Amino acid sequence: PASTGLVATHPLALATVNSPPASVDGFVREFLRELNFGQGVSLQGSTVNDQYLALARTVRHYLMARWSETLRRQRETQAKGVAYLSAEYLLGRQLGNALLATDLTDIVGEGLAQCGIDLADLRAQEVEPGLGNGGLGRLAACFIDSLATMSVPCIGYGIRYEYGIFRQTFVEGRQVEQPDSWLALGAPWEFPHPENARLISFGGSVETTTDEAGVERRRWIPAWDVNAVPYNYMVPGYQNGRVNTLRLWRAQATDAFDLKIFNSGDYEEAVRAQTFAENISKVLYPEDSTPQGKELRLQQQYFFVAASIGDFLDQQLPEDFDLTKLPERIIFQLNDTHPVIGVPELMRVLVDERGLEWDAAWAITQKCFAYTCHTLLPEALEVWSVDLLGKLLPRHLEIIYRINDDFLAEVRERFGDDELRIRRMSIIAEHPERSVRMAYLATVAGSKVNGVAALHSQLLRDKVLPDFDEFYPGKFTNVTNGITPRRFLRLANPALSELITDAIGVGWLTDLERLRGLESYAEDEEFRERFRDVKAANKRRLDAVLRERDGFTVHDDHLLDVMVKRLHEYKRQSLKLLHIVTTYDRIISGEVAAADVTPRTFIFGAKAAPGYKMAKEIIHLINAVGSVVNADPRVEDRLKVIFPPNYNVTLAEKVIPAADLSEQISLAGKEASGTGNMKFALNGALTIGTDDGANVEIRELVGNDNFFLFGMLEPQVEELQTRGYVPSSFYEADAGLRRAIDLISSGAFSGGDRSVFEPVVSNLLYEDRFMVLADYAAYIEAQARVDAAYSDVEGWTRSAILNVARSGFFSSDRSMRDYIERIWGTPPSI
Numbered sequence: 001p002a003s004t005g006l007v008a009t010h011p012l013a014l015a016t017v018n019s020p021p022a023s024v025d026g027f028v029r030e031f032l033r034e035l036n037f038g039q040g041v042s043l044q045g046s047t048v049n050d051q052y053l054a055l056a057r058t059v060r061h062y063l064m065a066r067w068s069e070t071l072r073r074q075r076e077t078q079a080k081g082v083a084y085l086s087a088e089y090l091l092g093r094q095l096g097n098a099l100l101a102t103d104l105t106d107i108v109g110e111g112l113a114q115c116g117i118d119l120a121d122l123r124a125q126e127v128e129p130g131l132g133n134g135g136l137g138r139l140a141a142c143f144i145d146s147l148a149t150m151s152v153p154c155i156g157y158g159i160r161y162e163y164g165i166f167r168q169t170f171v172e173g174r175q176v177e178q179p180d181s182w183l184a185l186g187a188p189w190e191f192p193h194p195e196n197a198r199l200i201s202f203g204g205s206v207e208t209t210t211d212e213a214g215v216e217r218r219r220w221i222p223a224w225d226v227n228a229v230p231y232n233y234m235v236p237g238y239q240n241g242r243v244n245t246l247r248l249w250r251a252q253a254t255d256a257f258d259l260k261i262f263n264s265g266d267y268e269e270a271v272r273a274q275t276f277a278e279n280i281s282k283v284l285y286p287e288d289s290t291p292q293g294k295e296l297r298l299q300q301q302y303f304f305v306a307a308s309i310g311d312f313l314d315q316q317l318p319e320d321f322d323l324t325k326l327p328e329r330i331i332f333q334l335n336d337t338h339p340v341i342g343v344p345e346l347m348r349v350l351v352d353e354r355g356l357e358w359d360a361a362w363a364i365t366q367k368c369f370a371y372t373c374h375t376l377l378p379e380a381l382e383v384w385s386v387d388l389l390g391k392l393l394p395r396h397l398e399i400i401y402r403i404n405d406d407f408l409a410e411v412r413e414r415f416g417d418d419e420l421r422i423r424r425m426s427i428i429a430e431h432p433e434r435s436v437r438m439a440y441l442a443t444v445a446g447s448k449v450n451g452v453a454a455l456h457s458q459l460l461r462d463k464v465l466p467d468f469d470e471f472y473p474g475k476f477t478n479v480t481n482g483i484t485p486r487r488f489l490r491l492a493n494p495a496l497s498e499l500i501t502d503a504i505g506v507g508w509l510t511d512l513e514r515l516r517g518l519e520s521y522a523e524d525e526e527f528r529e530r531f532r533d534v535k536a537a538n539k540r541r542l543d544a545v546l547r548e549r550d551g552f553t554v555h556d557d558h559l560l561d562v563m564v565k566r567l568h569e570y571k572r573q574s575l576k577l578l579h580i581v582t583t584y585d586r587i588i589s590g591e592v593a594a595a596d597v598t599p600r601t602f603i604f605g606a607k608a609a610p611g612y613k614m615a616k617e618i619i620h621l622i623n624a625v626g627s628v629v630n631a632d633p634r635v636e637d638r639l640k641v642i643f644p645p646n647y648n649v650t651l652a653e654k655v656i657p658a659a660d661l662s663e664q665i666s667l668a669g670k671e672a673s674g675t676g677n678m679k680f681a682l683n684g685a686l687t688i689g690t691d692d693g694a695n696v697e698i699r700e701l702v703g704n705d706n707f708f709l710f711g712m713l714e715p716q717v718e719e720l721q722t723r724g725y726v727p728s729s730f731y732e733a734d735a736g737l738r739r740a741i742d743l744i745s746s747g748a749f750s751g752g753d754r755s756v757f758e759p760v761v762s763n764l765l766y767e768d769r770f771m772v773l774a775d776y777a778a779y780i781e782a783q784a785r786v787d788a789a790y791s792d793v794e795g796w797t798r799s800a801i802l803n804v805a806r807s808g809f810f811s812s813d814r815s816m817r818d819y820i821e822r823i824w825g826t827p828p829s830i
């Protein structure tokens, strides 16, 4: 409905938005207009930032007609869609993707050149929105890209954090976190709509009231509230005329400040309430798979989920919508447990606000949610103390209790008074404190529960939620993760994309299985040479980026051995480090001549959660080993360890296409899936990896000969655990391992100070929760296989090409098809 309520009389008022002409002249005119009227500067007087902002807005104009058309059609058809609820979206830069979606890259490049501007400089000006920590947030970004490209109706809902994932710097090799002010230079991709703010309440108490019909109803009397202001972002499909919406919420105080107190001169007190409310969307919690018990985090979760569900019911549905039909119209996909508070919220809205009976509301709710789990680490399964939840959301706690009572009654009906089972399955845990197990709530409420790789989904059923699997046959399913080939092949690796298109034609970008057509080219000598040229060019490009960014150099004749991901002990960056130290030790002890060592450059990229001490110690150790190894003349430059700080999506797009070897070395049974592993394979790196997460499926697809498998399998890990794992016995038994660890403890990487890395060393020797030492020997042996394989240039290239050719399965388009088929039942609507 038009907001003015007036009937439009001007002939242009009813026309749909028109796109500017897709020609160089048309673009230049539009761009200069934005520069002049939008930025308020002349071309001569403009800064690079002015030009970038004007360009972004201009490109936006080309998407606008598609966006309004998409919205119009959705309003009209009311087709079933997906509301993706995610606390994180790790989007990466927007400009390149928008240009690709509109097919404007050449026109824009040419037009800017006519203005004396290099498109590359403007691209480099963009600060990526880092509104996620790692895999889970990046996955959400890939999924919404795929859904738009497949013309599936989807709204992404999340939080517009003022500060995203911290900017990592190193001071004397140690991680120091800086705030990420991604909004400081302007945010040209967002559309704020303060007039559509929604009121979100917290705290207070619950009362019983009697309605007109004499029925008793529970009513929440909240104590305080905050506004949720929507910021809309375009999610363009790849050259298909569709633009979906990502709606991120920002917290704004309902009362800006207390004028009376302000005038009395107590400025701090005057804005206290405002600061408190607005903190809700101030900063992304910098963690990944570690527990966090902060009240603010629960506020964030409820804030965005309540705003999103309310927005959907009030704004996206026709006014007379019959809510019993809600499951035919929407599925709320829960990206891990962060949005699970949406379950009692929907119940509250349906029962308390819309007057539905409990059973009817529950029947709707159970069909409207589905839950994706992204972890196997017990400490990463969210729980909220009943005290906190009851204080912040008293009515929701009541609803959760009722859901639990009804659920446990069903369990009793099936299994009798099996008290152990009841206690195991209760949504409410009693120890160590009374708390709500959010994963259980999601499982009970969700129509489906999925893990993110075949092995993960199996372990989820067998180890994490076995009682629920037994209780709900058919509820558990798998959808193996995927990655968008638009960003991670076409945009990140234009040289390889061109080579692929030359060989197999266009079409692979939206149908990635077509890469299979490359298999035969693995046998083509000329193609192999061109493939190597591409890899070498990507290494030179990375070299240029890292030189300018951090002063590092990358040799294009080195094997590029890359481990980029969050720093976590289960991912085992320390195992990679032990390999480096062992190789170094062999050189300096004279066991091998430097000249006989395969020249390798090791690249690390990893942020540690600020409160995760051991992870930060490991970062320090990587940097320390790097400075010693890189400076030691005995190494003759054949080993280089580089660790550029602040690994993010932008850097990933440069690092991954250059890599030869992809390190995916988590302890079997700990990495839910991994998605970096897919990006590397798709870009022609070979994987050295354990039988974990999606590595299992990667190996099955690319073939054993094109993958370096090592280490214990999950059942062996389990068995060793049960037998009693004694890490030091591996240290005692393996001379190479002993020497590597002794070298670290000797102070060789800490200026002779033996105390610096003592915590890392003792952790490995006496605790080693993730069995680094147990897998060390197998890892070293596998790395020797890597060296041998790499010395066969043609054989290596053949394997690399086959990795590309056989990675089509890992497109996030395929993941979305699986979600549609196994979970959502959403027909793609064109």
Ligand code: 7GP
Residues within 6 Å of the ligand: 133, 134, 135, 136, 137, 139, 287, 288, 289, 336, 374, 375, 380, 452, 481, 671, 672, 673, 674, 675, 693
């Ligand atoms: C990650 C998993 O660790 C990774 O294996 C997976 O590929 C990714 O999700 C996407 O499914 N998990 C997280 O990023 C995370 O924060 C919290 O998990 C439970």
